Amino acid sequence: MKYLFAILHKLRPLFPQSLVNYGYHFPKAYLAARLYGNxxxxxxxxxxxxxxxxxxxxxxxxxxxxxxxxxxxxxxxxxxxxxxxxxxxxxxxxxxxxxxxxxxxxxxxxxxxxxxxxxxxxxxxxxxxxxxxxxxxxxxxxxxxxxxxxxxxxxxxxxxxxxxxxxxxxxxxxxxxxxxxxxxxxxxxxxxxxxxxxxxxxxxxxxxxxxxxxxxxxxxxxxxxxxxxxxxxxxxxxxxxxxxxxxxxxxxxxxxxxxSFKGVKGRLESIENKRGLHTYVDFAHTPGALRAVLTNLRSLKKPAEQLIVIFGAALWVVSLVVYGKRLLSNLIVLKLST
Structure with missing residues (x-):
């Protein structure tokens, strides 16, 4: 059975997504549930x-x-x-x-x-x-x-x-x-x-x-x-x-x-340091999430402080939709960082 799913997995790009969902993903999920006793x-x-x-x-x-x-x-x-x-x-x-x-x-x-x-x-x-x-x-x-x-x-x-x-x-x-x-x-x-x-x-x-x-x-x-x-x-x-x-x-x-909540790793995670800097790591990668995180940090910083952002989103992608999203993300970072 695993070899059949391996073959179907290779053939997925040849078919519409809806057909892949019902002809490949649904049987796989059904079999998994039956195999483990639901x-x-x-x-x-x-x-x-x-x-x-x-x-x-x-x-x-x-x-x-x-x-x-x-x-x-x-x-x-x-x-x-x-x-x-x-x-x-x-x-x-x-x-x-x-x-x-x-x-x-x-x-x-x-x-x-x-x-x-x-x-x-x-x-x-x-x-x-x-x-x-x-x-x-x-x-x-x-x-x-x-x-x-x-x-x-x-x-x-x-x-x-x-x-x-x-x-x-x-x-x-x-x-x-x-x-x-x-x-x-x-x-x-x-x-x-x-x-x-x-x-x-x-x-x-x-x-x-x-x-x-x-x-x-x-x-x-x-x-x-x-x-x-x-x-x-x-x-x-x-x-x-x-x-x-x-x-x-x-x-x-x-x-x-x-x-007592300690937060989530990579979600506005504060990084301790000895230089008195407020340093964070955040998973935000969508335009909405980036805007929310950076707007929040910008509102909290003191007038003399800078908001320095290190962000990466490559623009060389095959999809115009993804290209547009990443371009927008870069523009948001440029706008909200100081």
Whole structure:
């Protein structure tokens, strides 16, 4: 069987993507689930998707549930966390191939894990990599122009993202998204839990203050101080809080978890040095993510300080779509750095 899939893998470029998805990716996912005994059926899946913020939001949800002493595991771009072990899922692979995913899920089931926080990409959804999982909660961080070299149109990209929500019980969605109205209309059978900084929603913080190394805000009568900066990170935190509340995690556990959150490797990761410099490493590579990170850092720097950015995105690519995205990314860096 593995030789058959190897041959089909080589032949993929000869066929339309839709045919490849249903003729190659779907049978592969179906076989993987059957081979490993469909372990996802015994787990409560929390799926997190979006153009940006997936990894931070997924890790926040995992950290909150773990702090609340829930039996939880995580599969993200960085790694898979099962018990005390961190396992590689491949180099920068957000949605692992079906056989890797099902093997991880079976391992989680054998260790009596209850919740699995799963970071999911549009590619993974379009290619049935997470079939046949049905999340109890699906989280959407945002949707901006990305991966159009693969999906071709924004409509197809959004359709792929929303596949995660079709069988979900609850949808956690940022109400400030320009496409929120369309998303809401396309998911009439899903119960929405919304969060926002500007619109009326189920979760809306007050008294927001951004600092160099933390952010403070209030939700109702509860004061929060989180070791993350920037509006985009506050959105990630609100998505995680919304998810935790749906899972009946007490606010005291949520607050305690957020205060102890250490951040995610490569996500505005502070690098210690003896020269008194504020030095960060960040994974941002889409125009939207770059704009958010650099705008945040620029707003926090002192008047006498400079914002020096080292960023690389090669312009020699075969796709005009990718060329345009990378050109825009370079222009954003040129504009916001000093």
């Amino acid at each position: 372990p996802g059926a015994d787990l409560e899946i929390i799926g997190v998707t979006g153009t940006d913020g997936k990894t931070t939001t997924s890790t926040l949800i995992y950290h909150i549930l773990k702090t609340a002493r829930k039996k939880v595991a995580l599969i993200s771009t960085v790694d898979a966390k099962i018990g005390r072990k961190n396992l590689s899922t491949g180099l920068h692979v957000t949605s692992p191939n079906p056989f890797t995913l099902q093997a991880l899920l079976r391992r989680m089931r054998s260790q009596k894990i209850r919740y699995v926080v799963l970071e999911v990409t549009s590619h993974g959804l379009d290619q049935f990599r997470i079939y046949p999982l049905h999340p109890v909660i699906a989280v959407l961080t945002n949707i901006t122009h990305e991966h159009l070299d693969y999906h071709r149109t924004m409509g197809a990209y959004m359709t792929a993202k929303l596949r995660l929500f079709k069988s979900a019980k609850h949808a956690v969605v940022n109400k400030d998204l320009p496409l929120f109205g369309e998303i809401n209309a396309r998911l009439p059978k899903v119960m929405f839990s919304t969060y926002s900084l500007h619109e009326s929603s189920q979760l809306k913080p007050d008294n927001i203050k951004y600092f160099q190394d933390h952010t403070t805000f209030t939700l109702g009568n509860t004061f929060y101080s989180i070791p993350l900066t920037g509006e985009y990170n506050l959105y990630n935190v609100l998505a995680a809080i919304s998810t935790a509340l749906l899972l009946h995690v007490h606010q005291s556990d949520i607050k305690r978890a957020l205060m």
